[in-house]
Amino acid sequence: MGESDRRGSAPRVAAVPEATPARLTVSPLPRRAGLRAAGEVDLVTRATWTRALEHAVDEGEDVFHLELAALTFVDVAGAGVLAETVRRLPPGRRIVLHQPPSALSRILQMFWPGLPGIEVSPS
Amino acid sequence: MTATAEPFVHPALFYRGEQEYLAGTVPFVRAGLESGEPVAVAVPGENLRLIRDALGADADAVRLLDMREAGRTPGRIIPGVLRAFADAQPAGRRVRIIGEPVWAGRTPAEYPACAQHEALINAAFQGREVTILCPYDAVRLDERALADAHATHPVVIPSGTAGQHRSAAYAPEHVVARYNEPLSPAAPDALTFSFAAPTLSQARHVATAEGERLGLSGRPLEDLALATAELTTNSVVHGGGSGELRVWAEDGHVVCEVRDGGRLDDPLAGRRPVPRDQRGGRGLLLVNLVADLVRIHTGQDGTTVRAWFPR
Numbered sequence: 001m002g003e004s005d006r007r008g009s010a011p012r013v014a015a016v017p018e019a020t021p022a023r024l025t026v027s028p029l030p031r032r033a034g035l036r037a038a039g040e041v042d043l044v045t046r047a048t049w050t051r052a053l054e055h056a057v058d059e060g061e062d063v064f065h066l067e068l069a070a071l072t073f074v075d076v077a078g079a080g081v082l083a084e085t086v087r088r089l090p091p092g093r094r095i096v097l098h099q100p101p102s103a104l105s106r107i108l109q110m111f112w113p114g115l116p117g118i119e120v121s122p123s
Numbered sequence: 124m125t126a127t128a129e130p131f132v133h134p135a136l137f138y139r140g141e142q143e144y145l146a147g148t149v150p151f152v153r154a155g156l157e158s159g160e161p162v163a164v165a166v167p168g169e170n171l172r173l174i175r176d177a178l179g180a181d182a183d184a185v186r187l188l189d190m191r192e193a194g195r196t197p198g199r200i201i202p203g204v205l206r207a208f209a210d211a212q213p214a215g216r217r218v219r220i221i222g223e224p225v226w227a228g229r230t231p232a233e234y235p236a237c238a239q240h241e242a243l244i245n246a247a248f249q250g251r252e253v254t255i256l257c258p259y260d261a262v263r264l265d266e267r268a269l270a271d272a273h274a275t276h277p278v279v280i281p282s283g284t285a286g287q288h289r290s291a292a293y294a295p296e297h298v299v300a301r302y303n304e305p306l307s308p309a310a311p312d313a314l315t316f317s318f319a320a321p322t323l324s325q326a327r328h329v330a331t332a333e334g335e336r337l338g339l340s341g342r343p344l345e346d347l348a349l350a351t352a353e354l355t356t357n358s359v360v361h362g363g364g365s366g367e368l369r370v371w372a373e374d375g376h377v378v379c380e381v382r383d384g385g386r387l388d389d390p391l392a393g394r395r396p397v398p399r400d401q402r403g404g405r406g407l408l409l410v411n412l413v414a415d416l417v418r419i420h421t422g423q424d425g426t427t428v429r430a431w432f433p434r
Contacts, residue, residue: 012312012313012314012315013314013315013316014314014315014316014329014333020321020324020325021320021321021322021323021324022323022324040324042323042324042327042352042356043320043323043356043359043360044320044321044323044324073327073348073352075349075352075353075356076349076352076353076405076406076409077356077403077405077406080402080403080405083399084400084402087400102345103345103348103349106345107349107409110409110412111397111399111405112399115399
């Protein structure tokens with residue numbers, strides 16, 4: 001491939017003035033066990049996402065709530081961290097996803113269908 | 124087919140017309156059902172109807188899939204159709220599948236991926252108690268497709284015969300290599316964006332903004348975002364740390380291309396189902412599962428992956 005097509009194809013270059021990596025903020029819920037996540041889960045923010053979800057396992061409550069309405073993107077590895085977290089929960093405990101981005105629900109269905117311990121709530 | 128050590132059986136069935144099609148496929152299905160073997164048929168819709176009608180009530184015992192839908196992206200057929208069915212069956216029993224991934228309407232962009240897929244089935248099912256019978260329309264397919272079928276199938280059943288024999292031209296690795304061809308040039312007005320780890324998020328936003336401008340919406344737009352994320356992340360993690368993203372429109376599709384300096388040595392990458400407890404390794408598989416077509420060119424100079432989304 002190479003140079004010929006590289007030369008022929010680049011009049012429109014999308015420039016970015018300054019690199020601004022994906023941002024993810026996570027905060028505890030005031031009235032129940034769980035977290036609210038806002039922003040994007042990708043390679044750059046995955047470590048933050050992983051640490052946040054560890055609370056779901058450490059927390060003793062039967063139900064751990066994840067409020068995801070302000071989460072705008074989750075990549076496949078980010079969904080995988082969630083699936084792994086759910087699998088590590090002791091029997092009888094579960095994670096409820098509130099308003100997850102539709103892509104997250106689809107990825108979970110694609111790669112972890114019927115995973116016990118996870119529930120999706122539209123509200 | 125006597126005294127072969129390889130349990131995987133992969134014949135190409137060349138047919139001319141409906142009668143030969145049914146004579147080559149229906150007895151294959153019935154023999155499987157009589158032996159208590161799980162049987163799936165994944166062929167283009169019009170051929171699926173022929174087989175279903177000929178099977179009558181027995182069709183209920185067969186998993187029927189329209190290959191135009193389930194196998195539109197050739198890269199999706201092994202993980203999403205063939206292994207999805209074979210792996211779900213109880214061990215110790217041969218699995219039978221009819222798979223017709225090559226039909227006369229396949230586009231020039233699709234065909235190389237079809238031929239590579241047919242070649243890679245052999246590696247994907249090596250050692251498995253599985254039979255995959257692949258019908259080829261000897262009337263409507265061109266010479267190249269029919270010749271390639273002799274190179275991608277160890278066994279062939281010539282048109283109008285019931286007998287099968289070894290294919291002297293069998294050379295699946297050559298087919299994989301031959302169709303690892305440079306992709307056609309990107310559109311001259313393609314939007315280009317150079318990315319690295321700190322700009323992965325922007326790469327995704329650049330792609331989705333351009334995709335939306337070019338007419339994508341809803342699920343295909345979401346798929347473009349997912350695919351861009353996985354391909355650019357692969358470049359950062361496995362492809363030398365950076366790469367170039369291009370997005371443009373092509374007829375009814377928006378095309379997303381990611382190019383990096385890495386080399387993809389595993390031809391089955393993105394074509395294996397991933398066990399649910401495995402961490403990672405799903406990026407290229409996801410792209411195969413959501414795109415209308417995926418083409419890859421890899422070599423000394425780097426790797427280019429191109430994915431098509433309907434607009």
